[in-house]
Amino acid sequence: MKIWLLVFLPWWAWAQPADELDAKLLQHYQQLQQDETAREAAIRKGRERAVLCAYCHGKDGNGGKGDIPILAGQNPLYLVHQLERFASGQRKRFVMEKLAQNLDHEEKIHLSLYYASIAQKPAAFDAEKARAGQALFASHCTVCHGERGMGQKGFARIAGQKPEYVKNTLLNFRKDGEKRFSPEMQAITKTLSEQELEQIAHYVASLGQP
Numbered sequence: 001m002k003i004w005l006l007v008f009l010p011w012w013a014w015a016q017p018a019d020e021l022d023a024k025l026l027q028h029y030q031q032l033q034q035d036e037t038a039r040e041a042a043i044r045k046g047r048e049r050a051v052l053c054a055y056c057h058g059k060d061g062n063g064g065k066g067d068i069p070i071l072a073g074q075n076p077l078y079l080v081h082q083l084e085r086f087a088s089g090q091r092k093r094f095v096m097e098k099l100a101q102n103l104d105h106e107e108k109i110h111l112s113l114y115y116a117s118i119a120q121k122p123a124a125f126d127a128e129k130a131r132a133g134q135a136l137f138a139s140h141c142t143v144c145h146g147e148r149g150m151g152q153k154g155f156a157r158i159a160g161q162k163p164e165y166v167k168n169t170l171l172n173f174r175k176d177g178e179k180r181f182s183p184e185m186q187a188i189t190k191t192l193s194e195q196e197l198e199q200i201a202h203y204v205a206s207l208g209q210p
């Protein structure tokens with residue numbers, strides 16, 4: 001019941017800025033959405049800044065080992081918010097916290113727009129596990145991440161994401177919220193077993209296929 005109510009809230013009620021700084025970031029981001037020339041310039045600056053990130057995330061934001069998320073094609077507002085969370089220490093991962101602390105708001109916006117503008121190369125997955133995860137995904141995940149896992153506004157696109165990363169992330173949300181806390185994700189993952197989370201993760205990855 002509660003979940004259904006939440007669906008009808010405007011997206012920004014979810015992404016409610018935690019503080020004034022976050023509100024400024026959101027405002028700036030929205031301005032760029034309306035100004036094509038400024039957006040293109042921002043993407044170009046993001047590409048230049050992303051040299052730092054390529055070592056782990058790949059040159060086009062699609063690369064890296066299994067525990068490194070694909071950034072290409074992600075919703076830019078989600079990316080901006082996650083960089084904010086790393087910088088404030090709300091989301092934990094040593095390297096990302098340090099890197100994000102060294103980015104100013106402009107740079108975070110530029111990087112997010114840049115990665116969002118690249119086409120995603122969907123990750124490999126296990127077809128049998130994906131099949132087993134389909135019904136669980138439909139009943140547990142679509143309400144926020146969408147029918148095909150494409151997300152919306154501040155919600156993460158999960159379609160095509162690496163299954164190892166998705167599974168680890170789901171386990172982290174479920175465990176104690178120490179690495180990453182989200183009341184919504186904690187509530188959902190607590191109702192699922194590790195095996196079910198793995199199956200869902202492979203189904204999520206399979207959604208990246210055209």
Ligand code: HEC
Pocket residue numbers: 049050052053054055056057067068069070071079082083092093095096099111156169
């Ligand atoms: C040393 C490796 C490394 C480098 C360099 C690196 N990242 Fe990351 N990044 C990671 C890992 C690992 C994660 C996953 C963290 C987790 O959830 O535990 C991550 C997560 C992220 C996320 C969250 C994505 C999501 O789906 O939630 C964003 C955004 C991000 N990185 C952006 C960047 C940017 C921008 C740079 C360059 C300024 C960068 N990263 C450089 C390793 C790296």
Ligand code: HEC
Pocket residue numbers: 003006069137140141142143144145155156157158166169170180181182184185188189200201204
């Ligand atoms: C009630 C809404 C809601 C539901 C239902 C939900 N999620 Fe989420 N999900 C969120 C929110 C909010 C976040 C962002 C949390 C944050 O900012 O750290 C998130 C983040 C995630 C992430 C992290 C994305 C990334 O790139 O790091 C994954 C993976 C994810 N969800 C998968 C799922 C799966 C799989 C299900 C179903 C089992 C699910 N979610 C159900 C709201 C929801």
